[in-house]
Amino acid sequence: MKTLEEKAEKFNYNDLNERSREILLGIIEGYFGTANPVGSKFIAENSKLNLSPASIRNIMASLEEAGYIYQPHFSAGRIPTAKGYKFYVDSLMKTEQITLKEKEDIEIRLTSANRDLNGILNQVSILLSDLSHYAGVVLAPDMSEANLLHIEFIRIKEKNILAIIVFANGVTENKSFYITKDIKQNELTRYSNKLNEIIEKKHCSLDGLKEIIVEEIHNDKENFYSILNMEIFSSIGNVSGYWDYEHYDNCLYVGPEGDLIEEPEFSNNEQIKFLIKTISDKKNIIKLLGHTKNSKTKQIFIGSEEEWSEISGLSLITAPYISGTNMIMGSIGIIGPLRMNYSHVIPIIDFVSEFLSGII
Amino acid sequence: MKTLEEKAEKFNYNDLNERSREILLGIIEGYFGTANPVGSKFIAENSKLNLSPASIRNIMASLEEAGYIYQPHFSAGRIPTAKGYKFYVDSLMKTEQITLKEKEDIEIRLTSANRDLNGILNQVSILLSDLSHYAGVVLAPDMSEANLLHIEFIRIKEKNILAIIVFANGVTENKSFYITKDIKQNELTRYSNKLNEIIEKKHCSLDGLKEIIVEEIHNDKENFYSILNMEIFSSIGNVSGYWDYEHYDNCLYVGPEGDLIEEPEFSNNEQIKFLIKTISDKKNIIKLLGHTKNSKTKQIFIGSEEEWSEISGLSLITAPYISGTNMIMGSIGIIGPLRMNYSHVIPIIDFVSEFLSGII
DNA sequence: ATTAGCACTCTATATGTTTAAGTGCTAATC
DNA sequence: GATTAGCACTTAAACATATAGAGTGCTAAT
Numbered sequence: 001m002k003t004l005e006e007k008a009e010k011f012n013y014n015d016l017n018e019r020s021r022e023i024l025l026g027i028i029e030g031y032f033g034t035a036n037p038v039g040s041k042f043i044a045e046n047s048k049l050n051l052s053p054a055s056i057r058n059i060m061a062s063l064e065e066a067g068y069i070y071q072p073h074f075s076a077g078r079i080p081t082a083k084g085y086k087f088y089v090d091s092l093m094k095t096e097q098i099t100l101k102e103k104e105d106i107e108i109r110l111t112s113a114n115r116d117l118n119g120i121l122n123q124v125s126i127l128l129s130d131l132s133h134y135a136g137v138v139l140a141p142d143m144s145e146a147n148l149l150h151i152e153f154i155r156i157k158e159k160n161i162l163a164i165i166v167f168a169n170g171v172t173e174n175k176s177f178y179i180t181k182d183i184k185q186n187e188l189t190r191y192s193n194k195l196n197e198i199i200e201k202k203h204c205s206l207d208g209l210k211e212i213i214v215e216e217i218h219n220d221k222e223n224f225y226s227i228l229n230m231e232i233f234s235s236i237g238n239v240s241g242y243w244d245y246e247h248y249d250n251c252l253y254v255g256p257e258g259d260l261i262e263e264p265e266f267s268n269n270e271q272i273k274f275l276i277k278t279i280s281d282k283k284n285i286i287k288l289l290g291h292t293k294n295s296k297t298k299q300i301f302i303g304s305e306e307e308w309s310e311i312s313g314l315s316l317i318t319a320p321y322i323s324g325t326n327m328i329m330g331s332i333g334i335i336g337p338l339r340m341n342y343s344h345v346i347p348i349i350d351f352v353s354e355f356l357s358g359i360i
Numbered sequence: 361m362k363t364l365e366e367k368a369e370k371f372n373y374n375d376l377n378e379r380s381r382e383i384l385l386g387i388i389e390g391y392f393g394t395a396n397p398v399g400s401k402f403i404a405e406n407s408k409l410n411l412s413p414a415s416i417r418n419i420m421a422s423l424e425e426a427g428y429i430y431q432p433h434f435s436a437g438r439i440p441t442a443k444g445y446k447f448y449v450d451s452l453m454k455t456e457q458i459t460l461k462e463k464e465d466i467e468i469r470l471t472s473a474n475r476d477l478n479g480i481l482n483q484v485s486i487l488l489s490d491l492s493h494y495a496g497v498v499l500a501p502d503m504s505e506a507n508l509l510h511i512e513f514i515r516i517k518e519k520n521i522l523a524i525i526v527f528a529n530g531v532t533e534n535k536s537f538y539i540t541k542d543i544k545q546n547e548l549t550r551y552s553n554k555l556n557e558i559i560e561k562k563h564c565s566l567d568g569l570k571e572i573i574v575e576e577i578h579n580d581k582e583n584f585y586s587i588l589n590m591e592i593f594s595s596i597g598n599v600s601g602y603w604d605y606e607h608y609d610n611c612l613y614v615g616p617e618g619d620l621i622e623e624p625e626f627s628n629n630e631q632i633k634f635l636i637k638t639i640s641d642k643k644n645i646i647k648l649l650g651h652t653k654n655s656k657t658k659q660i661f662i663g664s665e666e667e668w669s670e671i672s673g674l675s676l677i678t679a680p681y682i683s684g685t686n687m688i689m690g691s692i693g694i695i696g697p698l699r700m701n702y703s704h705v706i707p708i709i710d711f712v713s714e715f716l717s718g719i720i
Numbered sequence: 721a722t723t724a725g726c727a728c729t730c731t732a733t734a735t736g737t738t739t740a741a742g743t744g745c746t747a748a749t750c
Numbered sequence: 751g752a753t754t755a756g757c758a759c760t761t762a763a764a765c766a767t768a769t770a771g772a773g774t775g776c777t778a779a780t
Contacts, residue, residue: 039772053723054724074729075773118610162532250478261636272629272632272636273621281618400743413742435743
């Protein structure tokens with residue numbers, strides 16, 4: 001009987017020894033290939049280690065005790081746990097290079113169409129699905145701190161105004177709203193001209209503009225600001241809550257999931273339903289993408305019972321994208337099975353997020 | 361042995377006799393309730409006809425011969441065929457009234473938010489999913505013949521221009537594009553002012569505007585149109601191909617399908633995959649919604665092997681929506697199983713399409 | 721420290737049996 | 751002549767049982 005200390009030394013719980021690493025890697029890569037539990041015989045035959053199945057079994061038992069792998073039932077091979085995948089991604093994986101062909105594909109598909117931002121983000125979600133054969137997702141940026149470029153008001157009909165807000169990064173938002181007193185188009189034009197003067201001078205955000213206006217009204221000697229209808233301003237004021245939780249319908253783009261559901265894990269009916277519900281509900285995906293957006297670094301969420309249970313059985317790889325001013329950002333991601341081809345998907349996410357940051 | 365003529369008389373292939381209709385209705389409604397094949401005993405006990413199971417069996421055999429029902433296997437009950445559903449929808453079904461609560465729900469959810477058209481259409485797709493518990497879909501309108509309200513050009517950076525095109529129905533399109541020679545903002549403003557003058561006078565579409573400009577340039581004595589940069593015009597000229605097959609990514613809104621996949625037909629793995637692929641591929645749905653848009657009437661597509669096989673095993677109920685000028689339109693729809701609750705869904709589609717036509 | 725050998729466990733597969741549902745047909749009945 | 755009771759038949763689904771195969775943990779030998 002070995003003591004706990006001896007075991008801890010042997011397998012070095014924090015950073016597995018060479019042999020354990022090799023076997024864990026073998027199990028994970030074997031499982032990637034077949035989607036079936038991997039047994040000691042397979043490892044013995046396929047790894048560089050010249051060990052008998054019996055020795056491998058010893059090490060496997062320890063890896064299982066340490067939580068990196070598990071057995072679906074007594075006489076089955078081993079499957080990586082979330083902890084196992086995590087260790088793989090952090091320490092074992094050799095990241096592939098993105099191919100030239102993929103690079104070209106990304107460049108062509110994201111630059112050829114002269115679309116607005118919504119069109120580009122939608123295109124990115126489709127592109128990510130196509131490249132990964134999983135499901136691409138894109139979280140639209142939050143515009144609340146973006147600098148303005150231009151504001152325009154158009155009278156659609158009596159008491160109904162359309163506000164067009166153009167941000168410095170090319171994003172436009174349109175919002176139609178009603179006011180209590182009708183305003184003629186030429187008065188609206190004077191109003192927007194005045195706002196655009198301020199915008200050009202101060203390079204401010206929507207909130208910033210609001211502050212400036214309030215101050216100018218305060219010092220308004222010439223009474224010029226009588227034309228500033230505060231009703232309009234409060235209507236456009238909250239346009240910028242682009243993806244708060246009330247309007248989350250419009251902030252997540254999901255690429256086609258036709259390839260993803262062909263993965264063998266989704267031959268189980270419960271799993272496919274969980275996947276579709278998770279994706280079509282959107283809320284949890286938005287929450288996780290929001291994490292990445294806030295943390296400003298690439299993140300990998302591996303869903304288990306204990307951690308990220310909202311995507312239990314699924315993995316989500318995400319990275320933020322940023323505008324030229326480093327202010328505005330959202331995030332992109334790929335959803336797949338735990339058994340995801342991390343070494344292929346991660347460079348795709350890296351390249352697309354970087355490329356996207358460059359063009360918006 | 362009966363002759364064919366006698367049978368034809370008895371069951372009146374074109375318009376089933378009273379007794380056959382009653383039994384077909386019983387089978388269909390029974391199948392709606394349980395999703396299981398319906399046998400003669402069930403009909404004998406649940407229909408108004410006081411007939412023994414044996415008599416019902418006779419009639420069932422004829423209904424099967426005529427193609428309205430079929431048996432999944434020899435000793436099973438009967439299931440309606442696509443032809444059976446069609447007959448039900450056309451002749452047997454009593455349409456329910458939409459409830460006051462549903463009406464209010466629709467009105468609140470489509471008027472409360474002051475969104476742009478894209479936001480409304482997205483909201484409609486979600487609303488349809490919620491009300492029907494199936495999957496709502498919405499095809500965005502084709503803007504190529506829509507009247508213009510306003511055009512605006514904004515210089516984003518050197519040689520990069522953002523065009524904002526506002527249509528009379530409140531739809532806005534934004535398109536960023538590059539030109540070969542830089543143009544200052546004040547020249548762009550002069551240009552758009554001129555275009556807006558024409559728009560206000562002539563109430564024309566984008567194509568119409570193009571024609572007018574070409575003609576005016578032809579008669580341009582004062583050389584005013586030197587500022588009309590044809591490069592710009594050709595760039596915005598093809599903005600309006602809103603949902604041609606090259607850009608179909610952006611023209612279909614699909615509501616959440618979480619409820620739909622809980623229907624018992626999707627406990628079969630093949631069927632759920634077909635559903636997800638059909639929905640995520642979009643092309644076929646767009647095609648079918650396009651039919652309705654062009655025919656300008658409500659339509660019901662019941663997918664079988666023979667007809668509408670692209671949605672085999674699914675039903676799609678669609679109706680067009682139109683703008684105030686009766687020119688611009690798209691269509692809305694609900695996708696569900698063949699065993700869809702038609703009498704509930706059809707009035708929802710009717711009301712929503714009418715209501716939507718009223719507000720855009 | 722490693723491994724051959726073996727008993728053991730569990731799944732997957734095939735096979736046979738039973739049950740229940742529902743049919744089509746025939747002959748009797750209204 | 752229309753209706754129906756009765757019955758033999760078909761099939762799927764549920765259940766039980768046997769078998770093969772994969773893979774394990776443990777022990778004793780190397």
